[in-house]
Amino acid sequence: METLDVVRVFCGPDGRHGNELGVVRDGARIPVRADRQALAGKLGFSETVFVDDPERGVIDIYTPTLRLPFAGHPCVGTSWLLDVPELVTPAGVVESRQDGEFTWITARAEWAPPRTLRRYGTVAEVDALDVPPSGEWIYAWAWQDEAAGRVRARGFPGRDDGIDEDEATGAAALLLTHELGRALNITQGRGSQILTAPGPAGVIEVGGRARLAEFSPSGA
Incomplete structure:
Protein backbone atom coordinates (compact mmCIF):
# COMPACT_ATOMS: atom_id res chain seq x y z
CA MET A 1 0.00 0.00 0.00
CA GLU A 95 15.15 25.21 -6.69
CA SER A 96 13.80 25.36 -3.15
CA ARG A 97 14.72 27.11 0.09
CA GLN A 98 13.31 27.48 3.59
CA ASP A 99 13.02 30.95 5.13
CA GLY A 100 11.46 30.82 8.57
CA GLU A 101 7.84 29.73 8.22
CA PHE A 102 7.93 30.08 4.42
CA THR A 103 9.01 27.60 1.76
CA TRP A 104 10.13 29.20 -1.52
CA ILE A 105 10.55 27.70 -4.97
CA THR A 106 11.94 29.18 -8.19
CA ALA A 107 10.28 28.60 -11.55
CA ARG A 108 9.64 30.18 -14.94
CA ALA A 109 6.33 31.53 -16.16
CA GLU A 110 6.52 29.46 -19.35
CA TRP A 111 6.38 26.30 -17.23
CA ALA A 112 2.94 27.16 -15.87
CA PRO A 113 -0.22 25.76 -17.47
CA PRO A 114 -2.28 28.41 -19.30
CA ARG A 115 -4.63 30.50 -17.16
CA THR A 116 -6.92 33.40 -18.05
CA LEU A 117 -5.92 36.30 -15.79
CA ARG A 118 -9.05 38.42 -15.37
CA ARG A 119 -8.73 41.72 -13.53
CA TYR A 120 -11.64 43.28 -11.63
CA GLY A 121 -11.99 46.81 -10.33
CA THR A 122 -12.55 46.02 -6.66
CA VAL A 123 -12.04 43.30 -4.09
CA ALA A 124 -15.82 43.24 -3.54
CA GLU A 125 -16.36 42.26 -7.17
CA VAL A 126 -13.97 39.33 -6.83
CA ASP A 127 -15.59 38.24 -3.57
CA ALA A 128 -19.05 38.33 -5.14
CA LEU A 129 -18.21 36.13 -8.14
CA ASP A 130 -20.18 32.97 -8.74
CA VAL A 131 -18.43 29.88 -10.08
CA PRO A 132 -18.40 30.42 -13.87
CA PRO A 133 -19.66 27.82 -16.36
CA SER A 134 -17.22 25.09 -17.30
CA GLY A 135 -14.58 26.04 -19.81
CA GLU A 136 -11.43 28.12 -19.38
CA TRP A 137 -9.30 28.24 -16.24
CA ILE A 138 -9.91 31.74 -14.79
CA TYR A 139 -7.78 33.55 -12.23
CA ALA A 140 -9.93 36.47 -11.05
CA TRP A 141 -8.05 39.21 -9.23
CA ALA A 142 -8.17 42.81 -8.02
CA TRP A 143 -5.81 45.14 -6.24
CA GLN A 144 -6.36 45.20 -2.50
CA ASP A 145 -3.53 47.70 -2.09
CA GLU A 146 -1.67 48.37 -5.35
CA ALA A 147 1.13 50.40 -3.77
CA ALA A 148 1.91 47.54 -1.38
CA GLY A 149 1.47 44.82 -4.02
CA ARG A 150 -1.45 43.24 -2.17
CA VAL A 151 -3.85 41.27 -4.36
CA ARG A 152 -7.19 39.55 -3.77
CA ALA A 153 -7.68 36.53 -6.05
CA ARG A 154 -9.89 33.51 -6.69
CA GLY A 155 -9.16 30.56 -8.98
CA PHE A 156 -11.79 28.77 -11.06
CA PRO A 157 -10.50 25.64 -12.88
CA GLY A 158 -13.53 25.44 -15.18
CA ARG A 159 -14.83 22.31 -13.46
CA ASP A 160 -12.81 20.10 -15.82
CA ASP A 161 -11.30 18.38 -12.79
CA GLY A 162 -14.55 18.33 -10.85
CA ILE A 163 -13.27 21.26 -8.74
CA ASP A 164 -15.37 24.42 -8.72
CA GLU A 165 -12.82 26.67 -7.03
CA ASP A 166 -9.11 26.20 -6.31
CA GLU A 167 -8.17 27.45 -2.86
CA ALA A 168 -4.59 28.46 -3.70
CA THR A 169 -2.83 28.33 -7.07
CA GLY A 170 0.92 28.84 -7.33
CA ALA A 171 1.08 28.60 -11.13
CA ALA A 172 -1.52 31.36 -11.57
CA ALA A 173 0.32 33.54 -9.05
CA LEU A 174 3.49 32.92 -11.07
CA LEU A 175 1.77 34.07 -14.28
CA LEU A 176 0.30 37.17 -12.63
CA THR A 177 3.71 38.11 -11.21
CA HIS A 178 5.25 37.69 -14.66
CA GLU A 179 2.56 39.90 -16.23
CA LEU A 180 2.79 42.66 -13.61
CA GLY A 181 6.57 42.46 -13.17
CA ARG A 182 6.54 42.98 -9.41
CA ALA A 183 6.45 41.17 -6.08
CA LEU A 184 2.97 40.26 -4.87
CA ASN A 185 1.26 39.31 -1.64
CA ILE A 186 -1.85 37.40 -2.73
CA THR A 187 -4.84 36.41 -0.61
CA GLN A 188 -6.72 33.67 -2.47
CA GLY A 189 -9.82 31.65 -1.70
CA ARG A 190 -11.02 31.64 1.90
CA GLY A 191 -7.79 33.09 3.28
CA SER A 192 -4.75 31.38 1.76
CA GLN A 193 -1.59 33.46 1.28
CA ILE A 194 0.85 33.29 -1.65
CA LEU A 195 4.00 35.43 -1.86
CA THR A 196 5.91 36.01 -5.11
CA ALA A 197 9.01 37.88 -6.21
CA PRO A 198 10.53 38.32 -9.69
CA GLY A 199 14.18 37.37 -9.99
CA PRO A 200 16.92 37.65 -12.60
CA ALA A 201 16.78 36.01 -16.03
CA GLY A 202 13.03 35.45 -15.96
CA VAL A 203 13.02 33.35 -12.79
CA ILE A 204 10.20 33.96 -10.29
CA GLU A 205 10.06 32.89 -6.65
CA VAL A 206 6.81 31.62 -5.17
CA GLY A 207 6.51 31.15 -1.42
CA GLY A 208 4.06 30.07 1.23
CA ARG A 209 3.44 28.18 4.44
CA ALA A 210 2.76 24.44 4.54
CA ARG A 211 1.22 22.24 7.20
CA LEU A 212 0.38 18.55 7.49
CA ALA A 213 -3.35 17.89 7.20
CA GLU A 214 -5.73 15.11 8.10
CA PHE A 215 -6.42 12.77 5.19
CA SER A 216 -9.92 12.96 3.75
CA PRO A 217 -10.83 10.74 0.76
CA SER A 218 -12.74 13.56 -0.91
CA GLY A 219 -9.63 15.80 -1.04
CA ALA A 220 -9.91 19.56 -0.48
Missing part, protein backbone atom coordinates in the same frame (compact mmCIF):
# COMPACT_ATOMS: atom_id res chain seq x y z
CA GLU A 2 1.38 3.40 -1.00
CA THR A 3 2.24 5.97 1.68
CA LEU A 4 0.13 9.13 1.35
CA ASP A 5 0.78 12.44 3.08
CA VAL A 6 -1.70 15.30 2.85
CA VAL A 7 -0.23 18.79 3.04
CA ARG A 8 -2.05 22.11 3.16
CA VAL A 9 -0.06 24.57 1.05
CA PHE A 10 -0.19 28.39 1.12
CA CYS A 11 -1.76 28.54 4.58
CA GLY A 12 -2.77 31.93 5.94
CA PRO A 13 -0.87 33.75 8.72
CA ASP A 14 -2.98 31.94 11.33
CA GLY A 15 -2.04 28.54 9.85
CA ARG A 16 -5.53 27.93 8.51
CA HIS A 17 -6.78 27.42 4.95
CA GLY A 18 -4.30 26.47 2.23
CA ASN A 19 -4.87 24.07 -0.65
CA GLU A 20 -4.67 20.36 0.13
CA LEU A 21 -2.06 18.34 -1.73
CA GLY A 22 -1.67 14.57 -1.85
CA VAL A 23 1.94 13.33 -1.81
CA VAL A 24 2.65 9.66 -2.52
CA ARG A 25 6.14 9.31 -1.05
CA ASP A 26 6.82 5.87 -2.55
CA GLY A 27 5.65 6.81 -6.02
CA ALA A 28 8.07 4.38 -7.66
CA ARG A 29 5.74 1.59 -6.49
CA ILE A 30 3.16 2.93 -8.99
CA PRO A 31 5.26 3.21 -12.18
CA VAL A 32 2.43 3.18 -14.74
CA ARG A 33 1.03 6.61 -15.68
CA ALA A 34 -2.49 5.30 -16.11
CA ASP A 35 -2.43 3.91 -12.56
CA ARG A 36 -1.13 7.22 -11.21
CA GLN A 37 -3.85 9.10 -13.06
CA ALA A 38 -6.50 6.76 -11.71
CA LEU A 39 -5.29 7.24 -8.13
CA ALA A 40 -5.15 11.04 -8.53
CA GLY A 41 -8.73 10.96 -9.78
CA LYS A 42 -9.83 8.78 -6.88
CA LEU A 43 -8.14 11.02 -4.28
CA GLY A 44 -9.73 14.15 -5.75
CA PHE A 45 -7.11 16.71 -4.73
CA SER A 46 -6.46 19.56 -7.14
CA GLU A 47 -3.02 17.93 -7.52
CA THR A 48 -1.36 14.73 -6.38
CA VAL A 49 2.42 14.27 -6.42
CA PHE A 50 4.22 10.96 -6.91
CA VAL A 51 7.77 11.03 -5.50
CA ASP A 52 9.98 8.86 -7.70
CA ASP A 53 13.28 9.66 -5.93
CA PRO A 54 13.02 11.39 -2.53
CA GLU A 55 16.75 12.07 -2.24
CA ARG A 56 17.05 13.76 -5.65
CA GLY A 57 13.57 15.28 -5.45
CA VAL A 58 12.26 13.66 -8.65
CA ILE A 59 8.48 14.10 -8.78
CA ASP A 60 5.52 13.54 -11.10
CA ILE A 61 2.38 15.75 -10.79
CA TYR A 62 -1.24 14.90 -11.64
CA THR A 63 -4.59 16.64 -11.42
CA PRO A 64 -7.66 14.37 -11.24
CA THR A 65 -7.73 14.30 -15.06
CA LEU A 66 -4.25 15.05 -16.45
CA ARG A 67 -0.50 15.05 -15.89
CA LEU A 68 1.29 18.39 -15.40
CA PRO A 69 4.96 19.12 -16.16
CA PHE A 70 4.93 21.75 -13.39
CA ALA A 71 2.55 23.20 -10.80
CA GLY A 72 3.20 25.69 -8.02
CA HIS A 73 1.44 24.43 -4.92
CA PRO A 74 2.64 20.82 -5.42
CA CYS A 75 6.25 22.01 -5.66
CA VAL A 76 6.00 24.22 -2.57
CA GLY A 77 4.28 21.50 -0.55
CA THR A 78 6.59 18.68 -1.64
CA SER A 79 9.71 20.82 -1.07
CA TRP A 80 8.54 21.50 2.47
CA LEU A 81 7.67 17.86 3.14
CA LEU A 82 10.90 16.37 1.75
CA ASP A 83 13.14 19.26 2.85
CA VAL A 84 15.25 19.08 -0.32
CA PRO A 85 17.18 21.91 -2.06
CA GLU A 86 15.58 21.21 -5.42
CA LEU A 87 12.91 19.23 -7.21
CA VAL A 88 13.24 17.61 -10.62
CA THR A 89 10.06 18.03 -12.68
CA PRO A 90 9.41 17.34 -16.39
CA ALA A 91 9.44 21.12 -16.94
CA GLY A 92 12.86 21.61 -15.33
CA VAL A 93 14.74 21.82 -12.04
CA VAL A 94 12.86 23.76 -9.34
